[in-house]
Amino acid sequence: MIGRLRGNILEKSPPLVLIEVYGIGYEVHMPMTCFYELPEINSEATILTQYVGREDSKLLFGFNKKQERTLFRELIKVNGIGPKLAIAILSSMSAQQFIAAIKNEKFTSLIKLPGIGKKTAARLVVEMKDRFNKKYNNLFEVNMASSTIEYEIQKTEIEAVEALIALGYKPQEASWMISKVIKPNTDCETLIRNALLASI
Numbered sequence: 001m002i003g004r005l006r007g008n009i010l011e012k013s014p015p016l017v018l019i020e021v022y023g024i025g026y027e028v029h030m031p032m033t034c035f036y037e038l039p040e041i042n043s044e045a046t047i048l049t050q051y052v053g054r055e056d057s058k059l060l061f062g063f064n065k066k067q068e069r070t071l072f073r074e075l076i077k078v079n080g081i082g083p084k085l086a087i088a089i090l091s092s093m094s095a096q097q098f099i100a101a102i103k104n105e106k107f108t109s110l111i112k113l114p115g116i117g118k119k120t121a122a123r124l125v126v127e128m129k130d131r132f133n134k135k136y137n138n139l140f141e142v143n144m145a146s147s148t149i150e151y152e153i154q155k156t157e158i159e160a161v162e163a164l165i166a167l168g169y170k171p172q173e174a175s176w177m178i179s180k181v182i183k184p185n186t187d188c189e190t191l192i193r194n195a196l197l198a199s200i
Contacts, residue, residue, distance in 0.1 A: 002026075002060060006046040009038065014172055015087065017062065019045060028062035029083075031090035032172050036179065037064050052076070052083045061087065071095045078127050080120055088114045092175060093158075102128050112158055114171070157182050160191040 005028070007021035014035055017028050028047055030038075039045055047062040048069045061083060063069040068090065075086035089098065092113050101109045102125055110121035157178055164174035181194040 030062045034064045159188045
């Protein structure tokens with residue numbers, strides 16, 4: 001089982017990164033929240049990995065932090081959530097934002113995630129909330145006061161991303177633009193303006 005790769009980044013083509021380890025190039029699928037934290041091409045990087053082998057595909061998924069990989073592993077255990085949908089979820093919000101949404105039962109935020117409807121959102125909360133509390137309490141511990149702030153930031157971020165998509169930007173590009181300028185106490189309009197200015 002391949003659990004970690006450390007090597008030279010040869011190519012970056014969202015969501016794929018090609019990393020060379022001792023002369024072997026590994027194609028790794030990464031969430032956008034992880035992908036845009038990678039160093040530049042021809043730089044060394046360390047990626048935590050999860051291999052998923054199915055009858056029709058054998059893929060390697062990569063993450064920057066243990067928390068992100070553990071969350072991915074738990075997501076694909078949920079009925080109806082495959083690895084590609086799990087990556088899409090983690091591309092739309094950070095691991096901490098997702099955990100806060102689950103623990104606070106923020107169904108509205110979950111439904112806005114790609115490929116997630118009301119039934120799937122309810123299933124995620126039911127199956128994952130108890131699992132976080134019992135099995136991964138320390139790894140996924142969310143302070144209730146800070147999680148409220150985190151949720152407000154997340155809500156503004158989602159609205160800003162949707163606005164950029166409406167302007168013609170691709171979802172992954174819009175998410176990356178907003179993630180670069182998001183700050184607490186910033187309203188949606190200011191956030192959109194800052195993202196557009198930063199992209200010039």
